[in-house]
Amino acid sequence: MSSTLELEALFRDAAGDVYAYARTLLRDDGAAEDVTAQAFERAHRRRERYDPRKGTPRAWLFSIARNAALDELRRRSRTAALTTDLPDDAPGLEDDADDVVRRAAVRAALAGLEPRERELIALKFHGGLTNAELARALKLSESNAGTRVHRAVTKLREACHAPA
Amino acid sequence: MRQHEPDPAVEAALDAALRGDAVEPDHADLAALVAHVRAQRPAMDPAFAAALEERVASGFAADEPAPQLPARRWRAWRPAVAVAVAASLAAVVVLPTVLGEDDELTVSEAPSAMEEGGGQAGGGGEEPSRAENQADVQSSSDDALPAPDAPGRAVERITGLTLTGPDATVQSIANEAIAVADRVEGFVETSTVDVGEGRATADLTLRVPTDRADDALAALSRLADVRERTQQTTDLTESLDSTQERLEDARATRDGLRNALEEASSAEEVTDLRERLEEARARVRTLGGERAGLRERTSLATIDVEVRGTGGPPATQDDEGGAWTPGDALDDALDVLRVAAGVAIVALAAAVPLAVVLGLAVLTVGLFRRRVRERALDAAA
Numbered sequence: 001m002s003s004t005l006e007l008e009a010l011f012r013d014a015a016g017d018v019y020a021y022a023r024t025l026l027r028d029d030g031a032a033e034d035v036t037a038q039a040f041e042r043a044h045r046r047r048e049r050y051d052p053r054k055g056t057p058r059a060w061l062f063s064i065a066r067n068a069a070l071d072e073l074r075r076r077s078r079t080a081a082l083t084t085d086l087p088d089d090a091p092g093l094e095d096d097a098d099d100v101v102r103r104a105a106v107r108a109a110l111a112g113l114e115p116r117e118r119e120l121i122a123l124k125f126h127g128g129l130t131n132a133e134l135a136r137a138l139k140l141s142e143s144n145a146g147t148r149v150h151r152a153v154t155k156l157r158e159a160c161h162a163p164a
Numbered sequence: 165m166r167q168h169e170p171d172p173a174v175e176a177a178l179d180a181a182l183r184g185d186a187v188e189p190d191h192a193d194l195a196a197l198v199a200h201v202r203a204q205r206p207a208m209d210p211a212f213a214a215a216l217e218e219r220v221a222s223g224f225a226a227d228e229p230a231p232q233l234p235a236r237r238w239r240a241w242r243p244a245v246a247v248a249v250a251a252s253l254a255a256v257v258v259l260p261t262v263l264g265e266d267d268e269l270t271v272s273e274a275p276s277a278m279e280e281g282g283g284q285a286g287g288g289g290e291e292p293s294r295a296e297n298q299a300d301v302q303s304s305s306d307d308a309l310p311a312p313d314a315p316g317r318a319v320e321r322i323t324g325l326t327l328t329g330p331d332a333t334v335q336s337i338a339n340e341a342i343a344v345a346d347r348v349e350g351f352v353e354t355s356t357v358d359v360g361e362g363r364a365t366a367d368l369t370l371r372v373p374t375d376r377a378d379d380a381l382a383a384l385s386r387l388a389d390v391r392e393r394t395q396q397t398t399d400l401t402e403s404l405d406s407t408q409e410r411l412e413d414a415r416a417t418r419d420g421l422r423n424a425l426e427e428a429s430s431a432e433e434v435t436d437l438r439e440r441l442e443e444a445r446a447r448v449r450t451l452g453g454e455r456a457g458l459r460e461r462t463s464l465a466t467i468d469v470e471v472r473g474t475g476g477p478p479a480t481q482d483d484e485g486g487a488w489t490p491g492d493a494l495d496d497a498l499d500v501l502r503v504a505a506g507v508a509i510v511a512l513a514a515a516v517p518l519a520v521v522l523g524l525a526v527l528t529v530g531l532f533r534r535r536v537r538e539r540a541l542d543a544a545a
Contacts, residue, residue, distance in 0.1 A: 011220045016208055023206035033212050044224050069536060072311065074540035099200075106200040115541050125201045128182060131175075139534070148171040153178060157197060 007044055010057050015040070018065045020126035025069050025119060035072050039065035059133035062123065066137055102160075109159030117152035124149055172454070186503035211249070318401045321377055321465040325384055331364035331473035337387050338366035341469050343384045348376040364473025369466060377465035384469060388396045393471070411451035418444035 018039055023032035042064050043050075050060055110118060123129050127139065135145035177191035181198040329337055338357050345352055350372030357366040372380045385393075421441040428434045 008221055011217055015213065015216065019208040020205045029209070032206070033209070037206070037216055037219075041224055042221055044220070070537035070540045074537065102196070103200050103203065106197065107204065111203070119541065121201065125182065125198060126205050146170045146175065150175065157193065160197060
């Protein structure tokens with residue numbers, strides 16, 4: 001990442017995903033905006049240190065964003081559960097009764113996951129990271145990252161199908 | 165396959181659903197799950213997104229300059245610090261070596277005063293010690309002897325020379341020293357060469373004409389490394405003059421007694437004169453020998469040569485004296501490279517443990533920071 005133009009491209013490609021991840025993790029709009037801004041600011045400052053051999057720009061950005069989010073969590077001493085405090089009127093879905101029930105079940109299932117599992121879901125589903133990118137962001141091996149994602153998704157599926 | 169091991173088919177279906185592609189009917193619920201989770205995806209406020217995009221586009225130019233992190237400051241100074249450390253190590257390693265080599269080449273001073281008592285023989289010590297004992301001991305690294313005395317003075321010169329070289333060269337150095345004495349028309353007074361297992365020394369006493377002593381010393385100094393040199397000069401002019409005067413007196417006495425003997429008239433007188441004549445003749449012989457000894461001491465300089473083996477390999481032809489040749493330059497260059505390699509090895513010996521410690525410290529700090537961050541995530545449960 002050696003030029004402003006590339007950072008701009010990365011912003012257009014990943015800013016929304018970074019925000020969604022941070023918002024899911026921090027459960028606070030303002031904190032999520034702060035973390036998103038910090039992530040891009042740090043990426044700008046450290047752009048000369050980016051090494052393409054170590055991962056994609058997206059994985060590098062999420063690694064920075066994750067550190068900023070965890071710093072924010074620690075700084076604020078917030079013991080916020082990683083429940084997804086999301087609006088009920090999410091766009092793009094059929095607004096029938098089944099969907100409403102299904103979305104409620106998903107929200108409850110997400111709330112029941114361990115924090116690290118919810119983070120994995122956020123990075124995978126909102127961040128759109130591949131397993132390799134996840135591994136880079138979480139400083140894990142790719143196989144380990146894949147295993148953890150699989151476990152989190154399995155647990156989420158089971159929770160969604162569990163009787164209320 | 166165990167429950168928590170990734171199922172490639174599920175993984176493929178998940179990736180396809182995340183990409184928005186169609187999935188197999190068996191994984192329809194997974195696609196639905198992706199759709200429902202993503203439906204709850206938080207969205208950025210458009211105003212915030214626009215403002216941030218503007219800052220990114222400007223390279224955060226409008227922002228206050230971010231304070232430089234200590235790590236960045238360290239990176240800026242790192243080359244200078246590395247050069248300083250390398251220079252310090254080089255100084256620590258090279259200077260003592262150079263100074264140590266210089267210290268080995270010493271020129272010591274021999275005891276100076278040589279009492280030259282006159283009239284030891286025959287005269288019975290009637291001659292007092294005189295100013296001839298103003299032994300002039302000088303030390304110098306030059307090849308030349310001390311400044312010669314004024315014309316007409318009779319000066320004795322004794323020089324001690326210590327040469328060093330590899331054990332295997334001691335014999336050849338001794339042979340060369342003998343050849344030097346021959347070339348200046350001198351001779352070898354004593355010679356001892358002791359070369360064997362773990363030892364190699366040679367001691368020679370050369371006598372060379374005083375007026376060619378400088379040439380001899382110059383030639384000897386080129387045979388090997390000169391480790392020590394002592395020089396001593398003694399002015400024997402007055403001793404020689406005194407001996408000469410006493411010899412002339414003894415001769416006059418002898419001649420007078422001889423004349424008196426020829427004119428003696430009685431047997432008693434003849435007997436007495438003959439005894440006195442024998443004593444006078446003996447005194448003439450003694451003083452003549454004394455004068456000859458003094459003349460030899462002043463006409464022939466003494467050079468005591470000691471050759472010490474250093475135990476190393478034999479010197480090559482290139483080590484010998486003479487003009488500085490390309491071969492010498494190559495040797496010097498190799499010496500420089502050897503010293504540089506030595507400095508590098510010592511620097512590495514010091515730097516590697518330091519780097520390991522620093523690396524471990526950095527790793528520990530990094531792991532600690534990471535653990536602290538991860539704890540924040542766990543605390544959010």
